[in-house]
Amino acid sequence: MMRRIPSLLTLPALALLAGCSASSVSRPNLTLPRQFAAPPEAHAAGAEALDRWWLLFSDAQLASLEDEALAHAPDARSALAVLDEARATRSKALLAYDVQGNASGSITRGQTTISGLGGAGAFLMAPAGATTTSAGSFSPSWELDLFGRRDAARQAADADLTAATFTYHAALQSLTAQVASNLFQARGLSLQLTEARDTLRVARELADIGQRKAKAGIGSQVDADSLLADRATAQANVVQLEAQLSVSRQTLLVLIGRAGAAPATLAVDGALGAAPDVPDATPATLLLRRPDVMQAEARLRSAMGTLRLDSLALLPKFTLQGTTSISAIAGPAGYTTSLWSLAAGVAMPVFDRARLLGERRAQRARAEQAAIAYEKAVQSGFGEAQNQLATYGADRARLALLTEAEARAHHAFDGQNAGYRAGVVDLTALLTAERTWRNARTSLSALRATTLSDAVNVFKALGGGWTPLDPNHPVTSFPDQKP
Structure with a gap:
């Protein structure tokens, strides 16, 4: 059985599509699996x-690194700059519909000289001398x-x-997830390095015992060589893990904005705490928080608004135009003139109509x-939330089983190791137990x-990592329309 999610998120965009004709834009198909079709709770607990x-991990280092990344990481600063650009672009787009027009002015200085003129003609000419002409005009339109x-x-x-805005939040959400994942990866490598060094210590002890037994004639040289090979393998594993941990530390430093720091300056131990429970809230509610979904919904609203604007471009434009100008001449025969006018205009696309219709089809x-x-x-x-929740649940169940298996393997190895040292267990049994553990x-x-x-990954899939807006107070309001 399939049901449609009654999501508050879908209402704004679908309101835009409600008034469109059948030949316009199709309604998105939001049919979802039944397990995700529970009615959303606007303020679900948790x-x-x-x-x-x-903060659910109760990890002081993680919290500190997240705060540092949000404040100083290049990704965070770049996302904020993109958001600032979008704000400026919005202001520019709306200013085009305010009163337009520019003021202009000029000053001209000249010299008038009269020569070779006599009789009555001299009385008809303007007096000679320096003149300064000042002019200004203002032509607004609306x-x-x-x-x-x-x-x-x-x-x-x-x-x-x-x-x-949601692109900005998505960038921060991705950043915080990367910081946490890389920290846990680094800690996992640190823990594996500690265990590899312990394995190397045991391998060295066994290799020494094997050499002494071979020299004493109570053990074979083949067994001794096998233990030496295990020691070399353990040493190689330590070197590999040290390199991987250094790379992981450097990656984490880049993420938090400390790319120039040496990897050793970032303390990473092998402390891996327990994974927290997912907050008690319905997946439908939590998915309303996903920035990528909200971003797609906003882009749909933008496309519908542009389609409506392209449709309106086919209609005539009515404008009011005013002109004011003043000119003053300072000199022997100075005077001042002024002019103002008010006009109404109409513009109707004629030869441009085919192009505008093509643009509207493209925008549709x-x-x-x-x-x-x-x-x-x-x-x-x-789908991502469903998969991540399933993966998280399965891995937590596997973690309990592997914890028990590791404890039993460790106990078995301790017993075989004690028996080998006492000479009652052969090398094959010991190595088998050691490799199993x-x-x-x-x-x-x-x-x-x-x-x-x-x-x-679960917290990211459920839209965590940012503070969502109140669904009862949408970012913008938008009426029905018929493009």
């Missing part, structure tokens, strides 16, 4: 915890918005700004693409880091 989900062009432009500009296609992109964003968002320990350490990263 949803606010997703705003700063990293379009009478009889058809709602300004409203359509505001709708598109507001939607573009809203989309840019772009609006259709935006509707499909919105549909895909919603469905992909729910080592593999179980490596798998457990990797899974602990992976489970923490899974939690990060």
Whole structure:
């Protein structure tokens, strides 16, 4: 059974499509799986915890790194600059519908000289001498918005700004997730390095025992060489993990805005805490928080506003035009003139009509693409949340099983090691027990880091990492329209 989610998020964009004709833009198909079709709770308990989900880990270093990244990371500063550009672009788009016009002025200085003129003609000429001519004019114009062009432009500009705002939030959301994932990865490598060094210590002890037994004639040289090979392998594993940890630290430093610092300046231990529970709120509610879904919805509103604006471009434009000018001449025969006028104008597209119709058809296609992109964003968002929740649940169950397996493997190795030292257990049994324990320990350490990263992915998939707007107070208002 399939149901449609009654999401508050879908109402604004669908309101734009409600008044459109069947030949205009299709309604997005928001059919979703039944498990995600629960009615959303506007203020679900626990949803606010997703705003700063990293605090749920009760990890002081993680919280500090997240704050540092949000304040200094290049990604955060770049996203803010893009948002500032969008704000300026919105203001510029709306100013085009205010009163337009420029003032101009000029000053001209000249010299008049009269020669070779006598008789009555001399009385008809202006007196000779220096003259200064000052002139100024102001010609404002204003379009009478009889058809709602300004409203359509505001709708598109507001939607573009809203989309840019959610792009900004998405950048911060991605940044915080990367910081946490890289920190947990670094800690996992640190823990594996500690365990690898412990393995190397044991391998060295066993290699020494094997050499002594071979020299004493109570052990074979083949067994001793096998233990030496294990020691070399353990040493190589330590070198590899040290390099990986250094790279992971440097990556984390770049993310938080400290790219120039040496990796050793970032302290990373192998402390991997327990993964937190997901806040108690319905997935439908939490997915209303996803910036990518809200961004797609805003882009649909922008496309619909632009389509409406392109349709209105086919209608005539009525303008009021005023002109004021003044000119003053200072000199022997100075005088001042002034002029003002007020006119009404109308402009109707004639030869441009075919081009405007083509642009409207292209914009309708772009609006259709935006509707499909919105549909895909919603469905992909729910699909991602479903997959991440399933992965997180499975890995937490595996973590409990591997914890038990590692403990039993460790106990078995301790017993075989004691028996080998006492000479009652052969080398093959010891190495088998040691490799079983080592593999179980490596798998457990990797899974602990992976489970923490899974939690990060779940919080990101559910829209955590930013403070959403109140769904009862949308960013902008937009009426129904018929493009």
